[in-house]
Amino acid sequence: MKKSIEKIIQRPASPGMVGDGFRVFHYIPGTDISQRRISPFLVLDFNAAYDFGPSKKVKGVGVHPHKGFETVTIAYKGSVAHHDSAGNSGVIRPGDVQWMTAGSGILHKEYHEEEFSKQGGPFEMVQLWVNLPQKHKLTAPHYQAITASQMGKAQLPDNQGIVNVIAGNFNGISGPAATYTPANLLDIKLNRDGALVAKIPATHNTALLVINGSIAVNDEKTAEHSFVLFNNDGEDIELRALENSVILLLSGEPIQEPIASYGPFVMNTEEEIYEAIQEFQTGKFGVLS
Numbered sequence: 001m002k003k004s005i006e007k008i009i010q011r012p013a014s015p016g017m018v019g020d021g022f023r024v025f026h027y028i029p030g031t032d033i034s035q036r037r038i039s040p041f042l043v044l045d046f047n048a049a050y051d052f053g054p055s056k057k058v059k060g061v062g063v064h065p066h067k068g069f070e071t072v073t074i075a076y077k078g079s080v081a082h083h084d085s086a087g088n089s090g091v092i093r094p095g096d097v098q099w100m101t102a103g104s105g106i107l108h109k110e111y112h113e114e115e116f117s118k119q120g121g122p123f124e125m126v127q128l129w130v131n132l133p134q135k136h137k138l139t140a141p142h143y144q145a146i147t148a149s150q151m152g153k154a155q156l157p158d159n160q161g162i163v164n165v166i167a168g169n170f171n172g173i174s175g176p177a178a179t180y181t182p183a184n185l186l187d188i189k190l191n192r193d194g195a196l197v198a199k200i201p202a203t204h205n206t207a208l209l210v211i212n213g214s215i216a217v218n219d220e221k222t223a224e225h226s227f228v229l230f231n232n233d234g235e236d237i238e239l240r241a242l243e244n245s246v247i248l249l250l251s252g253e254p255i256q257e258p259i260a261s262y263g264p265f266v267m268n269t270e271e272e273i274y275e276a277i278q279e280f281q282t283g284k285f286g287v288l289s
């Protein structure tokens, strides 16, 4: 049975800046799709392709904390550098994903990679925040650097395209990212007229973002940058590309727990938020310069 469409929302009218390096459209929160409705996903920020121009100073966002969830950065164009207080650092390039589990608390900074910054050029990325269930909120911070070559690869027949499985699975092919609750994250590239059917459990909260191009979703046409939210009914999603297209499909088993959220901290109760602020202010998340 098909998973029916609950709603299609268009790209928010204007972007916001995160630091000076991320020009993002806030799909979640920022539209009428609540964090509860799309659990376990808490945030979806989309830096639609944008050329920041050549810069001697690297653009980005300076040292800031996170606690209680995971940040997942997917690079489509351009390169992003990362450093955190757990001693991890790395650069992600097109097709790569940085999966940071903030857990009990971390400091990090996110920048354009230096060479990319000097040259300029189109920059396109998505950052998701994925919630952690209460029993894993205080897990030790860690970091998964996942390169494009490590993704599960489902090549579609007749040159219709490819599905890069970041997390979960597609057609029996699994992705490398470890998740704390069942979730699928698929980077789908379809050539014009390419089509596929994705099978996602009915219980998962499920959505997709048209990163580039335009596609028909269950025969309904959607424009570039549309965000499609599905009902929790059937399992099958039919995609057909009206032109060469890139789609991010996300789904997850909802976490049925209260969400207490304040800026970069997402816990279950106000008391835990207060505690997170105290820990940050007293240097408990470590040191990063």
Ligand code: MN
Pocket: 064, 066, 071, 108, 110
């Ligand atoms: Mn961050």
